[in-house]
Amino acid sequence: MKRVLYAVAALVVAGVAAILVFANQVAAVGAGYMAKVACSEIFLAHRPERAVMEGEFRDISPVFDYLTHRIDRAGKSVRVSLYGLGRAKAVYRDGYGCTLAHGASPAPPPPPAPVRAAAMDMATRGSPAARDDIDYAAIDRAMDAAFNDATAATRAILVVKDGAIIAERYAAGFDETTPFLSWSMAKSVTASMVGAAVLRGLVDVNAPAPVPEWRNDAARAAITWNDLLQMQSGLAFDETYNDPQSDVSKMLFRARDAGAVAANRKLEHAPGTFWSYSSGATNLIQRTLRDTLEANDVDYHAFAREALFNPIGAASFVLEPDPSGVFIGSSFVYATARDWARLGMLYLGDGVSRAGRLLPEGWSDYVATPASASDGFYGAQFWLNRPGKDGRPQYIPGAPEDAYLMAGHEGQYVFIAPDRNLVIVRTGMTRGVEPMPLVAPTLAAIYAAVE
Numbered sequence: 001m002k003r004v005l006y007a008v009a010a011l012v013v014a015g016v017a018a019i020l021v022f023a024n025q026v027a028a029v030g031a032g033y034m035a036k037v038a039c040s041e042i043f044l045a046h047r048p049e050r051a052v053m054e055g056e057f058r059d060i061s062p063v064f065d066y067l068t069h070r071i072d073r074a075g076k077s078v079r080v081s082l083y084g085l086g087r088a089k090a091v092y093r094d095g096y097g098c099t100l101a102h103g104a105s106p107a108p109p110p111p112p113a114p115v116r117a118a119a120m121d122m123a124t125r126g127s128p129a130a131r132d133d134i135d136y137a138a139i140d141r142a143m144d145a146a147f148n149d150a151t152a153a154t155r156a157i158l159v160v161k162d163g164a165i166i167a168e169r170y171a172a173g174f175d176e177t178t179p180f181l182s183w184s185m186a187k188s189v190t191a192s193m194v195g196a197a198v199l200r201g202l203v204d205v206n207a208p209a210p211v212p213e214w215r216n217d218a219a220r221a222a223i224t225w226n227d228l229l230q231m232q233s234g235l236a237f238d239e240t241y242n243d244p245q246s247d248v249s250k251m252l253f254r255a256r257d258a259g260a261v262a263a264n265r266k267l268e269h270a271p272g273t274f275w276s277y278s279s280g281a282t283n284l285i286q287r288t289l290r291d292t293l294e295a296n297d298v299d300y301h302a303f304a305r306e307a308l309f310n311p312i313g314a315a316s317f318v319l320e321p322d323p324s325g326v327f328i329g330s331s332f333v334y335a336t337a338r339d340w341a342r343l344g345m346l347y348l349g350d351g352v353s354r355a356g357r358l359l360p361e362g363w364s365d366y367v368a369t370p371a372s373a374s375d376g377f378y379g380a381q382f383w384l385n386r387p388g389k390d391g392r393p394q395y396i397p398g399a400p401e402d403a404y405l406m407a408g409h410e411g412q413y414v415f416i417a418p419d420r421n422l423v424i425v426r427t428g429m430t431r432g433v434e435p436m437p438l439v440a441p442t443l444a445a446i447y448a449a450v451e
Contacts, residue, residue: 027086029244030063032100032253036332037181038069039078039090039098044318044334045179059431061242088253096301097320097334102256112305118313120338121164129164135449139167142445147171151430152411152438156180158337158425160345161450168337179316179334180427183408187282189304189319190329191229191367191381192343193289195351195359196307202296205229205366209288213263220267225288227271228281229380230371234269237262237278248279252331258322259287275373279330282381283322286329301325311355312346314339331409337425344406344414344423364418368404383407395436398444411435415443420450 034057041052049071057064063082070079076092089101095111123129125136139159146154147169155174159167168176182189197203205225214220220235227233240246251261262280269276290300299306304327309317316339320332327333335343346352347367351359360366367380376386377395385394385403396403399417406414411430416423424446426439 026063026244027067027082028088029086029249029253030061030067031080031082031086031088032090033057033060034064034067034069035078035080035088035090036098036100036253038071038080039076039092040181040320040332040334042071042078043076043092044097045181047173047178051173056429095318097318097332099321099323100253102254102323112302115305115310115315115317116313117315118342120160120342123161123164123166124168125166131161131166133451134161134166135451136167138449139446142442142449143167143169146426146439146442149438151433152428152435153430154411154426154428154442156337156425156427157442157446158341159446159450160341160423160425162421163345165338165341166450167446170337176336176338177316179318179336180340180412181408182333182335182340182406183331183410183412184279185340185406185408185412185414186319186329186331186333187279187381188367188406188414189317189333189343190282190285190289190327192308192346192359193304193329194225194229194285195363195367196303197289197293198363199351199357199360200298200307202292202298203289209284210292211263211284211288212291213260223267223271225285226380228285228288230275230374231277231281231378232272232275232371232373233262233278233281234267234271234274235262235278235281236265236268237276237280239277239279251280251283252328256323257287257326258283258324258328258330259326263287273373275371275375275378277378282330283326283328287324287326290326308343308346308358309339311358312342312353314342337427340406340414340425340427341423344416344425347416348418348421348423368402379404396440396443396447399447403447411439413439413443415447417447420447422447422450 041047067080067082079089081087090098092098123131143157155171157169209225223233238246239248247261251258262284293300316336318334319327321327347364350364367382369379370376371378375388377384383405385396385399386401387394400419403417411428413426
């Protein structure tokens with residue numbers, strides 16, 4: 001009998017321990033999310049503390065109702081915990097935004113030199129440069145519907161045609177100076193950095209990615225930059241966001257080295273044969289790009305500014321690093337709507353700006369070419385508007401098949417339509433529903449208005 005009681009007691013203890021471990025993981029991810037987002041929104045985006053704490057964490061998880069936070073304005077940091085479990089701290093640094101503190105971090109590089117902001121031409125309704133070939137009333141109706149939809153929770157819409165702003169609107173509390181969080185639009189920034197490295201002869205996208213963890217593994221060592229860019233590496237990676245034990249949750253909110261998470265995952269499919277969305281692949285690209293640039297005496301932390309943002313006059317871009325110093329190029333980039341549009345305009349020009357060629361010739365076509373196993377909907381860190389072979393509809397019916405997008409969580413989009421030399425930026429906090437079905441009619445209506 002005693003043995004049975006001991007066994008039952010052991011099972012109870014083990015069960016309680018497992019519950020506590022899981023609870024701590026839930027708390028750690030929730031606390032990390034709140035600390036990171038609050039830090040960036042308050043110290044980088046300069047939004048009011050009350051608006052951030054009351055608005056950014058609603059309708060995510062009941063856990064957020066029990067998190068406590070402390071904001072240190074002098075130290076520019078945010079601490080969050082759940083009854084002492086899962087403590088997290090995010091720290092702001094000028095020029096680099098906020099980073100979750102996981103153990104000792106390397107000394108930060110000096111703040112980058114400021115980028116020179118470029119003026120944008122204006123051709124809005126009623127302005128001297130307003131155009132007769134644009135249906136401004138139709139654009140206004142589309143924007144009215146978007147901003148009046150409480151579920152869509154649109155924060156910004158900016159429309160650029162032939163290099164000039166033809167429409168621009170913001171929700172209360174936001175304006176043309178507000179930097180917006182990219183979420184996965186950051187992946188397109190990562191692709192742009194790789195393109196700039198290709199232009200300089202530092203990267204060959206068809207060559208194997210030089211990942212240290214793969215040196216003694218021939219199968220993984222065959223994975224190319226292109227495989228990673230097109231989400232066809234074959235590496236296992238769990239992109240489940242509502243699971244605190246998933247790879248993506250650990251990577252974004254608990255890992256010191258974000259790129260190492262995917263680097264250490266096993267190979268499940270032959271490279272180039274299976275498509276699977278992986279933020280881990282993008283952060284591995286960033287880490288490998290850092291190693292490649294530094295091996296060639298190129299300043300990784302200044303590279304995006306010098307190679308991309310300064311030449312296009314996009315002064316607001318901030319790429320936020322993990323504790324190891326590598327940019328979290330899957331998810332954490334901030335920029336104003338106008339600067340997101342400037343990056344989209346660079347792709348309309350096939351990588352050529354007023355400052356000259358910034359991306360290789362044909363790079364725009366490359367990122368918009370379907371990955372072989374994606375059924376036509378994904379290129380190289382960009383989403384495509386092509387229908388699927390199995391009858392899957394376009395993301396944006398009414399827009400052309402050669403349109404493509406930067407796309408991020410909760411409805412962040414930069415829509416690029418080469419046939420009309422058009423860029424539309426849309427940001428929001430579309431939570432609890434799939435954003436694209438709500439946003440697509442807006443994009444399609446604006447596209448139709450610029451015929």
